[in-house]
Structures are given as structure tokens and as C-alpha cells.
Amino acid sequence: MRARQDLISEGDRPEHVHLVMEGLACRYKILPSGRRSIVALLIPGDFCDLNVAILGEMDHAIATMSDSRIVQIPRSTIDELIKTHPNITRAFWWATLVDEGTLREWLANMGRRPSDKQMAHFFCEMFARMAAVGRARKGRFFLPLTQEDLGDVLGMSTVHVNRTMQRLREMELLDFSDHEVLIRKPDRLIEFAEFDPNYLHLGFREDA
Amino acid sequence: MRARQDLISEGDRPEHVHLVMEGLACRYKILPSGRRSIVALLIPGDFCDLNVAILGEMDHAIATMSDSRIVQIPRSTIDELIKTHPNITRAFWWATLVDEGTLREWLANMGRRPSDKQMAHFFCEMFARMAAVGRARKGRFFLPLTQEDLGDVLGMSTVHVNRTMQRLREMELLDFSDHEVLIRKPDRLIEFAEFDPNYLHLGFREDA
DNA sequence: CGCTGCCTTGACACGCCTCAACGAGCGTGG
DNA sequence: CCACGCTCGTTGAGGCGTGTCAAGGCAGCG
Numbered sequence: 001m002r003a004r005q006d007l008i009s010e011g012d013r014p015e016h017v018h019l020v021m022e023g024l025a026c027r028y029k030i031l032p033s034g035r036r037s038i039v040a041l042l043i044p045g046d047f048c049d050l051n052v053a054i055l056g057e058m059d060h061a062i063a064t065m066s067d068s069r070i071v072q073i074p075r076s077t078i079d080e081l082i083k084t085h086p087n088i089t090r091a092f093w094w095a096t097l098v099d100e101g102t103l104r105e106w107l108a109n110m111g112r113r114p115s116d117k118q119m120a121h122f123f124c125e126m127f128a129r130m131a132a133v134g135r136a137r138k139g140r141f142f143l144p145l146t147q148e149d150l151g152d153v154l155g156m157s158t159v160h161v162n163r164t165m166q167r168l169r170e171m172e173l174l175d176f177s178d179h180e181v182l183i184r185k186p187d188r189l190i191e192f193a194e195f196d197p198n199y200l201h202l203g204f205r206e207d208a
Numbered sequence: 209m210r211a212r213q214d215l216i217s218e219g220d221r222p223e224h225v226h227l228v229m230e231g232l233a234c235r236y237k238i239l240p241s242g243r244r245s246i247v248a249l250l251i252p253g254d255f256c257d258l259n260v261a262i263l264g265e266m267d268h269a270i271a272t273m274s275d276s277r278i279v280q281i282p283r284s285t286i287d288e289l290i291k292t293h294p295n296i297t298r299a300f301w302w303a304t305l306v307d308e309g310t311l312r313e314w315l316a317n318m319g320r321r322p323s324d325k326q327m328a329h330f331f332c333e334m335f336a337r338m339a340a341v342g343r344a345r346k347g348r349f350f351l352p353l354t355q356e357d358l359g360d361v362l363g364m365s366t367v368h369v370n371r372t373m374q375r376l377r378e379m380e381l382l383d384f385s386d387h388e389v390l391i392r393k394p395d396r397l398i399e400f401a402e403f404d405p406n407y408l409h410l411g412f413r414e415d416a
Numbered sequence: 417c418g419c420t421g422c423c424t425t426g427a428c429a430c431g432c433c434t435c436a437a438c439g440a441g442c443g444t445g446g
Numbered sequence: 447c448c449a450c451g452c453t454c455g456t457t458g459a460g461g462c463g464t465g466t467c468a469a470g471g472c473a474g475c476g
Contacts, residue, residue: 027312029316031402033321035320037315037319037320039315040312051308054298054301054302055309055409057406057409059313059407059409060407082297084294086294089290089294089297089298089301090262090290090297092301093262093297093301096305096308097258097259097262097304098263099308100304100307100311101259101263101268103312104247104267104268104311105237105267106315107245107315107318108239108245108247110315110363111245111318111363112241112244112360112363113241154319155318155319194241198219199267199268201263201267
């Protein structure tokens with residue numbers, strides 16, 4: 001799929017479950033005021049809408065951020081797997097629980113951290129996730145977001161995103177330009193952001 | 209359990225899954241700065257930590273807000289159910305997906321709404337949820353939170369919680385004192401808060 | 417060449433936080 | 447029985463963080 005296209009809209013009851021193979025997508029909501037809130041980013045390996053298999057109706061929309069490769073899996077296939085393969089069901093469930101953990105972290109991050117730490121924390125998370133699926137090398141990874149998108153992720157205005165980024169750059173923690181992130185001083189960034197990846201449950205899946 | 213006690217702490221790997229029968233509990237995180245963020249409220253009928261059954265380790269803590277009645281279910285029982293009863297697994301999964309939807313709504317709420325609407329939205333949600341489990345009558349329900357707690361839910365300071373509440377009271381939308389909420393003008397409150405309960409997936413479970 | 421999208425900057429206003437103090441209710445102990 | 451200390455709600459003053467508005471620059475592209 002091309003960049004900036006809706007995979008699914010709020011209220012849909014799609015017949016397929018989507019899985020990101022390549023590229024970047026996001027979950028978002030549009031509020032009555034017209035403002036957008038991005039509530040999750042989906043990277044290769046992430047399911048977009050396992051919700052649908054269970055809940056039926058989407059309570060948010062999903063769109064691509066960049067050109068992406070997306071796999072569609074018929075809902076009936078998922079249903080079948082759930083009925084017959086407890087282990088796979090468990091894995092699916094596991095995936096949604098990790099999503100949930102990430103949401104909690106974002107919520108705490110947004111509610112109780114100053115904007116620079118919040119932003120730093122976000123980049124730490126993306127780095128950890130991208131690295132976990134082999135999409136980061138030497139502190140570098142591709143992140144096709146504009147500053148406006150970032151604002152919708154972090155809940156701040158574009159102007160403030162811009163200024164906060166400049167501060168992180170001046171602190172020599174990271175660079176972000178041309179859709180590429182470069183982590184300059186990983187240790188100091190992690191320390192500054194107070195980043196603890198436990199909520200991502202990356203580990204070696206020993207807990208599954 | 210008595211009020212204000214931890215059911216589970218971050219990092220625990222408890223042997224039981226907890227279910228709230230009576231009272232109120234919350235999920236929360238303490239940030240390194242010492243600030244608390246409450247990321248969910250658990251009312252009668254809510255599971256506290258199905259996470260544990262799948263993920264193993266808690267990435268947040270859970271505490272009671274009021275005296276509560278809590279049921280403990282051995283983890284092994286849950287495991288057993290998952291292995292042998294796809295329908296029950298599906299129901300558990302359903303529950304965590306609803307939690308997730310609520311988190312997304314809180315996130316959008318916190319990031320992109322002014323504080324008065326955010327607060328109004330929160331009360332709408334609690335009313336809807338309490339009503340759904342028969343804990344609300346005539347626009348009244350019990351909510352054992354202090355203004356400080358509310359601040360940790362909404363991501364604002366106690367002082368600002370206080371002032372925002374006064375505004376909602378002056379608008380004659382609702383009252384909240386002595387741990388009791390009274391919705392004065394439900395229609396106007398819902399309109400003001402731009403509340404749409406779809407994300408709670410209450411319905412009649414037709415989508416399950 | 418003139419779009420258009422995105423980043424950047426400045427000025428200004430306001431929302432919200434912090435600090436500080438006070439009052440009301442309430443349980444506890446003298 | 448009253449004094450005390452606690453928690454919680456309330457208020458005021460002042461300052462900083464962020465949002466808004468507006469303008470300009472730069473690169474890509476038709």
C-alpha cells in the first residue's frame with residue numbers, strides 16, 4: 001500500500017486481519033474537534049487489528065505512514081486457529097497484551113513527564129522495537145514521520161515538537177531528519193528518558 | 209482487602225489472577241521522579257491481571273482505592289481453561305481488548321482535549337461502566353477517589369483538578385463530593401465531553 | 417518556474433503547575 | 447471531653463511551559 005492511506009476506518013467490520021510486513025502504520029483517532037491523536041505505531045511484525053477478530057467493530061482507524069507491505073488474513077482463518085490451536089491463540093493474546101503495556105507506558109509518559117523526556121522516551125522505545133525486528137543498525141533507523149505526526153503521537157503542537165527536538169539535538173542525544181533517527185549517545189539518552197524496556201516484554205519470550 | 213493496599217507490585221510474578229467483586233482498584237505506575245500515573249480503574253467484574261497468565265511479569269502495580277472484595281484464581285486454573293476451553297479464552301481475550309480500547313481513549317483524551325472536557329469525559333466513562341454493572345442509580349454512583357487520585361488519572365495537578373471541577377459544577381453538569389458523583393444533566397455532559405461509548409464495547413456483546 | 421509540504425523562528429497569550437497557606441472533618445490519645 | 451494531628455478540599459499569587467498565530471526558508475516536483 002502507498003503511504004498515508006487508511007487501512008481501516010473507525011466503525012468498520014473488516015473481513016480481514018492485517019499484518020505489517022514492511023513499512024510503518026499507525027492507529028489513530030480523530031476527535032470531534034478535528035484533532036488527531038495517534039495511539040500506536042505499527043512496525044513490521046505487528047498485527048493491526050486482532051481486535052476485529054474478537055470485538056467485531058473498530059473503535060479507531062489505521063493508516064499507513066509510509067509505503068508498506070501489508071498481509072491480509074481472512075477473519076475466518078483466525079477464527080479457525082482460535083478454535084483449534086490454543087497455543088496460537090495464546091500467542092495472539094500475548095501480542096495484544098504487549099500492545100496494552102505499551103499504551104500504559106505512553107499514557108504515563110504523556111501524563112507525568114516533561115515534554116523533552118517524553119520525546120526521548122518515545123525514541124528509545126522505537127529504537128528498541130525496531131532493533132528487535134532487525135530494522136536498526138548502529139543506532140540508526142528509518143522513521144517516516146513528520147514533526148506534525150510526532151506531535152499527534154506525543155500530544156503536543158508542531159512548534160513545540162520542533163523546539164523540543166532541537167533541545168535533544170543540542171544535548172547531543174539524538175538526531176532526527178529526513179525520516180531517519182540517529183541515536184548519538186544511547187546510554188545518556190536512556191538515562192535521560194528514564195527508559196526501562198520491561199513493558200515491551202521483548203526478552204526471549206521466556207515468559208510466554 | 210482494606211483500602212489503599214497493593215494487590216500486586218511491578219515486577220511481581222504472582223501465582224494468582226485477581227478479580228474485583230466489590231469496591232474499586234487501580235492500575236498505576238510510579239515514575240523515577242516519584243510521580244504516580246494511574247492508567248486504569250478497575251470496577252466490580254474487572255480482571256486485574258490476566259496479563260500475568262500470559263506475560264508472566266507485571267509491568268505495573270495494582271492497588272485498592274477503597275475497601276474491596278477480591279477473588280483470587282490460581283494461575284494454573286486459568287492455564288487449564290485456556291488449554292481446554294476456547295470460548296473462555298476468547299472471553300478473556302475480549303476483556304483485555306476492551307481494556308486496550310479504554311487505554312486508547314484515555315490517551316487521546318489526555319493528549320488532545322482541554323482539561324475540562326477531559327475530566328467530563330472521564331466521568332461519563334465511569335458512569336457508563338458503573339451503570340453497566342448495576343452500580344449507578346439515577347445518575348449517582350460511588351467513586352472513592354480523592355482529588356489527588358483524580359489528578360493522577362487525568363495527568364494534572366491537584367490544584368488544577370480542584371479548579372476544573374468547580375467549573376464543571378458551575379456549569380451544572382455534575383457534582384462530586386464525599387466520594388459520590390452526581391450527574392446533573394446527562395445529555396449536556398455527554399455533549400460537552402464529546403462522549404461516545406463505542407470503545408467500551410458494552411452493547412449486548414453482539415460482537416463477541 | 418511556481419507550486420506545495422515541511423521545518424524553523426519570533427511574539428504573545430493563556431493554561432496549568434508550584435508553592436504556600438488556611439479551613440473543615442475526623443480519629444486518636446491525654 | 448477537648449486538644450491535637452492528620453488528610454483532604456479550597457484559594458491566592460506568580461511563573462513557566464506550551465499553544466496559537468504568523469511569517470519565512472528550503473527542497474522536491476510538476
